[in-house]
Amino acid sequence: MCFCVFAVGRSVSWMELVMNLSPEEIRSLNDRFETEHPGRILEWVSEMFPVGSIAMATGFGAEGVALIDMTVSIDKGIPVFYLDTDVLFPETYKLRGELEKKYGIRIIRYATNITLAQQVELHGEKLWERNPDLCCNIRKVEPLREALRNYSGWITAIRREQSPFRANAGVVEWDKKFDLLKINPLAAWTKKDVWKYIAEHDVPYNPLYDKRYTSIGCVHCTTPVGAGEDERAGRWRGFRKNECGLHLAEPLTAQGRDNQ
Numbered sequence: 001m002c003f004c005v006f007a008v009g010r011s012v013s014w015m016e017l018v019m020n021l022s023p024e025e026i027r028s029l030n031d032r033f034e035t036e037h038p039g040r041i042l043e044w045v046s047e048m049f050p051v052g053s054i055a056m057a058t059g060f061g062a063e064g065v066a067l068i069d070m071t072v073s074i075d076k077g078i079p080v081f082y083l084d085t086d087v088l089f090p091e092t093y094k095l096r097g098e099l100e101k102k103y104g105i106r107i108i109r110y111a112t113n114i115t116l117a118q119q120v121e122l123h124g125e126k127l128w129e130r131n132p133d134l135c136c137n138i139r140k141v142e143p144l145r146e147a148l149r150n151y152s153g154w155i156t157a158i159r160r161e162q163s164p165f166r167a168n169a170g171v172v173e174w175d176k177k178f179d180l181l182k183i184n185p186l187a188a189w190t191k192k193d194v195w196k197y198i199a200e201h202d203v204p205y206n207p208l209y210d211k212r213y214t215s216i217g218c219v220h221c222t223t224p225v226g227a228g229e230d231e232r233a234g235r236w237r238g239f240r241k242n243e244c245g246l247h248l249a250e251p252l253t254a255q256g257r258d259n260q
Contacts, residue, residue: 021174021181029172038185039070041171045155045183046075054153054183055079057144058107060092061216062194062205063157063186065099069203070185071155072103078155081108081147085139086116087218091208098204110147112139128220132236139218145178153181159194160187162215163232191231 033041045054056071056078058064071078082096096107119127119138128135148154154175158166175182186194198205208216212224214231223234 026170026172026174030170033171034188036171038067038189039074041183041185042070042074042078042155045153046078049153051077052079053151054155054181055081055108055147055151056155057147058082058157059217060095060099060206061157062191062198062209063159063189065095065203065205066194066197066201067155067157067186068099068103069197069201072105076103076105079108080105081110083140083143083147084109084111085218086111087139087220089206089208089216089219089222091206092216095204095206102204108147110143112143114138126220128218132221132239148178148180151180153183154178155183155185157186158184159189159191161190163230 033044056067058068058080059082068080071080099105100107114122119135123134124130127138158169160167160169169184169187171184171187173182173184174180197203206213206216212226213222213234214225215235216222217235221236223237225231225234
């Protein structure tokens with residue numbers, strides 16, 4: 001597929017091309033990339049997107065660090081950013097520094113301008129224990145919305161098998177929530193694929209994975225996972241919730257506790 005399209009008498013901007021991708025063209029891209037290695041998908045991204053027009057988001061999970069390794073090896077000019085909730089694990093912040101040093105990159109920080117103290121003033125103590133959806137919206141969803149204003153596309157590390165909400169993720173899809181193109185190079189990969197890549201390429205990863213954490217978010221909302229539990233069971237334990245809202249088409253609404 002070639003994006004060198006011209007309207008009558010004038011060139012068409014990259015943003016216009018992306019905005020006007022038809023459902024058929026997106027399906028065609030998905031068919032093309034469904035069985036491709038994620039690295040090949042990233043090569044296509046590097047070839048097709050102008051410098052600075054697309055960025056990779058990371059939460060520093062196993063999938064994220066694998067994707068950072070791939071991305072940097074293909075195109076070091078693709079910006080990598082993260083959402084700092086101000087309550088990430090110390091191990092996560094340390095890992096960020098290790099990745100920056102190993103790959104010679106700066107991982108861009110985006111965060112809400114509402115401090116934790118201000119959040120207490122506005123919504124009371126320990127909002128994450130009473131209304132985690134609102135907390136996620138303040139500290140993750142809205143900062144991501146602000147971050148993505150700078151780009152016409154974003155790259156994520158989500159996989160289909162991670163949760164029912166991600167089961168139908170395309171390799172290439174239109175993100176209706178944030179109104180831009182979304183690329184999920186690891187969509188078809190398994191957990192085994194991810195850890196095999198990490199081992200083979202000596203990629204730094206969060207040591208909490210060695211302590212029965214299988215999905216790592218904020219300190220207050222992440223716990224280890226027991227034998228036989230779903231890999232995202234440790235997120236927002238006690239609530240009917242396993243997504244922060246970044247990858248949901250609809251806005252978050254307050255979810256009750258499992259025992260209610």
